[in-house]
Amino acid sequence: MLESLDAHASGTGASPTDVLVLGAGVSGLAAAARLTQAGCTVRVLEARDRIGGRVLTLRGEGWPVPVELGAEFVQGRVSVLFKLAEQGGLPVVELNGSRVQSHAGQLARFDGRFPGLEEILSQLPELGAEEDQSFAQFLATCCADESLADARDLARTWVETYDAADPDRLSVRSLLRERRAEREIAADRAFRLVTGYDAVPKALHQGIAAERGRVELETIATEVRWSPGAVSVEASDSRGAVRGSFTARRLVVALPLGVLQAPPTEPFAIRFTPPLAQKDAALRGLEMGHVVKLVFAFKERFWERLFPDEVGFLIASDEPLQGWWTGYPVYAPVLVGWAGGPAADAFAGLATEQRLDRALDSLGRTLRVGRAEIDREIVTCSTHDWAADPFARGAYSYVRVGGIEAQAALASPVENTLFFAGEATELDGLQATVHGALAAGQRAADEVLQGLKAESVR
Numbered sequence: 001m002l003e004s005l006d007a008h009a010s011g012t013g014a015s016p017t018d019v020l021v022l023g024a025g026v027s028g029l030a031a032a033a034r035l036t037q038a039g040c041t042v043r044v045l046e047a048r049d050r051i052g053g054r055v056l057t058l059r060g061e062g063w064p065v066p067v068e069l070g071a072e073f074v075q076g077r078v079s080v081l082f083k084l085a086e087q088g089g090l091p092v093v094e095l096n097g098s099r100v101q102s103h104a105g106q107l108a109r110f111d112g113r114f115p116g117l118e119e120i121l122s123q124l125p126e127l128g129a130e131e132d133q134s135f136a137q138f139l140a141t142c143c144a145d146e147s148l149a150d151a152r153d154l155a156r157t158w159v160e161t162y163d164a165a166d167p168d169r170l171s172v173r174s175l176l177r178e179r180r181a182e183r184e185i186a187a188d189r190a191f192r193l194v195t196g197y198d199a200v201p202k203a204l205h206q207g208i209a210a211e212r213g214r215v216e217l218e219t220i221a222t223e224v225r226w227s228p229g230a231v232s233v234e235a236s237d238s239r240g241a242v243r244g245s246f247t248a249r250r251l252v253v254a255l256p257l258g259v260l261q262a263p264p265t266e267p268f269a270i271r272f273t274p275p276l277a278q279k280d281a282a283l284r285g286l287e288m289g290h291v292v293k294l295v296f297a298f299k300e301r302f303w304e305r306l307f308p309d310e311v312g313f314l315i316a317s318d319e320p321l322q323g324w325w326t327g328y329p330v331y332a333p334v335l336v337g338w339a340g341g342p343a344a345d346a347f348a349g350l351a352t353e354q355r356l357d358r359a360l361d362s363l364g365r366t367l368r369v370g371r372a373e374i375d376r377e378i379v380t381c382s383t384h385d386w387a388a389d390p391f392a393r394g395a396y397s398y399v400r401v402g403g404i405e406a407q408a409a410l411a412s413p414v415e416n417t418l419f420f421a422g423e424a425t426e427l428d429g430l431q432a433t434v435h436g437a438l439a440a441g442q443r444a445a446d447e448v449l450q451g452l453k454a455e456s457v458r
């Protein structure tokens, strides 16, 4: 295999590049690494001035420890990420802090699982091949017992925050598939790479064989012209200046779902010529969920005055920010606030200052601490508006009611020329994660390699 692809890579074709990859997030980098290791020449075109996409680590400048504006947790025992951490000598910690719930003016500590949540979710129905329903419909019909009202609220908040999904649109069938996949990796356990999640894209980048592959930063793909066996990508920089025309025999599209869904009138929308009409239904079956995530560094862990033990998570279902977490088990004066789904949508259009302000008001109410006291403690804060970011257009994907086949349809190669990666093309229920993006990138690379091999033996 390697030999035949080596022959391709140095072959006499008109194109000097075997494969172009659009996007240097985890998925695109994973695809590029696998392709170069198999002997292909690869160029990765990345719109931003950095790799990593929705993995965005902040450090220094007032931050006592690295903090994450994008992906933060390793959701479960994900062997590929654990291995990567081990190879890089990167410390991984499990999140084992206690949990506090703020509800109807009361703060209560609870240990272990969220009360009643599992009871509700375990009743998700097995639906027939043609059937589906929204999570909101499921909640309305199941668990009608009044004693479960709080648990139903919690389940709704959980799905909104965790899946960043609107319960009225989220597919129950996809949720069931996600839960099965998560069970296999014990995703109820969460871990953190304490020296920064950006170690993952960095390690993947290092895996791109330097003599065969290269990442072009600040290179925004604007148009893909393609015919079977040939692609040409026009690219510009953020000021609109031409970055060039890149050609290859194959293309891996590792762009976020939101970018692929953007109408042509949107800034930095990408155009395919001829258009990819066969992807329209898939793009309609999936949706980009929204998240608002804000990170704060304080002078000290002032919340310990309220909860002298090791608080990990604070749940506040009735607040604009439904969840907060500390760095525990790392002792750092850092808090992260989170809103997902409709709660995140409620922040749309607010300027950064307004978001931070609303978040701190919410934190004060959640902790029963005066706003002035919180303000005195702040060292620095930050956020990133993923919904307004033209190179993300949302936080991560979910499946709409009736869209259970959409990921497979989006992932499906076109004419052995266009291949599709990115978290939204993960097929086994692990979309919306770093490991899902990584797996999707490797799957797309394997499809390219199979296609090249099939062509070379013809």
Ligand SMILES: Cc1cc2nc3c(=O)[nH]c(=O)nc-3n(C[C@H](O)[C@H](O)[C@H](O)COP(=O)(O)OP(=O)(O)OC[C@H]3O[C@@H](n4cnc5c(N)ncnc54)[C@H](O)[C@@H]3O)c2cc1C
Binding pocket: 022, 023, 024, 025, 026, 027, 028, 045, 046, 047, 048, 051, 052, 053, 054, 055, 069, 070, 071, 072, 073, 074, 075, 219, 220, 221, 222, 254, 255, 256, 259, 268, 270, 291, 293, 386, 390, 391, 392, 394, 395, 396, 421, 422, 423, 424, 431, 432, 433, 434, 435, 437
């Ligand atoms: C706030 C937040 C929290 C999250 N938390 C977690 C978590 O705790 N655990 C977890 O596992 N996952 C989490 N995720 C999800 C995870 O970050 C993503 O699933 C994963 O990083 C997606 O990788 P990707 O390569 O598919 O996409 P991306 O990382 O988005 O990469 C796509 C790349 O394409 C580039 N691009 C876009 N348009 C163009 C263009 N026209 N031309 C060239 N390049 C372009 C982008 O700049 C980007 O670098 C979180 C995401 C967010 C936003």
